[in-house]
Amino acid sequence: MTVAQFEEISLIVCIGGLVLYMLFILYKLAEESKAGRFGTLVIFFSLGLGFVGFAAKSVIKMFIES
Numbered sequence: 001m002t003v004a005q006f007e008e009i010s011l012i013v014c015i016g017g018l019v020l021y022m023l024f025i026l027y028k029l030a031e032e033s034k035a036g037r038f039g040t041l042v043i044f045f046s047l048g049l050g051f052v053g054f055a056a057k058s059v060i061k062m063f064i065e066s
Helices: 004-032 036-065
Strands: none
Touching: 004 036
């Protein structure tokens, strides 16, 4: 395994862990603020768009390279 491969794998794993932790934080925020079903949906949708952007960047990069 080369250094570049290790860096790529560790980046994906660490960012994935960070995303999961941030989703947990969003859930706790919605729960503690008693946002309700619609409020929780709005919280996850609005703040979760950053995750979609990160995933889209990886997919677009994969399509450009192939």
